Amino acid sequence: MTYSTQVNRLFLIVFGEKIQKRFENIILVLAGLGFLIHLLLIVLKTNNIGFLSEVNSSLLNDPITAIYTPFSLILIYEVYLLVFYLPRSFTSCVSKQFEIISLIVIRKIFKDIPQMDLQGDWYLSQHNLELMVDLLGFLLLFLLIYLFNVGKNRLPKKIVNDPKLLNFISSKKVVSLVLLMLLIITSFYSLISWS
Incomplete structure (x- = not known):
């Protein structure tokens, strides 16, 4: 894979x-x-x-x-x-x-x-x-x-078929996943420090 x-x-x-x-x-x-x-x-x-x-x-x-x-x-x-x-x-x-x-x-x-x-x-x-x-x-x-x-x-x-562009989109997906993780962590930290 x-x-x-x-x-x-x-x-x-x-x-x-x-x-x-x-x-x-x-x-x-x-x-x-x-x-x-x-x-x-x-x-x-x-x-x-x-x-x-x-x-x-x-x-x-x-x-x-x-x-x-x-x-x-x-x-x-x-x-x-x-x-x-x-x-x-x-x-x-x-x-x-x-x-x-x-x-x-x-x-x-x-x-x-x-x-x-x-x-x-x-x-x-x-x-x-x-x-x-x-x-x-x-x-x-x-x-x-x-x-x-x-x-x-x-x-x-447009439909994306270019391998370089598909790799770029995959890289952006990784960034999204990392950002979501950071968002969840900072949200919990804010919630804990707020209470």
Whole structure:
């Protein structure tokens, strides 16, 4: 069995369609549960129930911030997809990067909305101006993603037969597998050090 064949088999095991679907379903369930748990924590803190009344976190002050949790989990899935798309074309990878950036921006927007200053001249508040810039940036990113994907879909799709190019793609698959391993390790490290 050749190196390229082994890499392709391992890549299909890790990034196969069944695994992707299962991971996607797990993320969706966790995002829904995370949203509900976040809302429950906000209710508990708001009503001074238990230890949460002592917690001073801006993420537990307003129900709108509960959207932050599912967006964070969906962001994990999008990073997984970015690592999956790495061996594909450059345009697919760039498109996925734009999507991840837009998710980060929209997540920040939902985190910042409850802190808006709606008193008097709301448009003069530094926080409100930053929020408006973030909103405009998100809309611009959304437009760029749309235009980029329209342009990407117009490109002709080619079948790869060149052995050198196939080896290059196999090398990119190895990079994807290594990046996924590093992503998992750093995620666990962050989770352990966070708790």
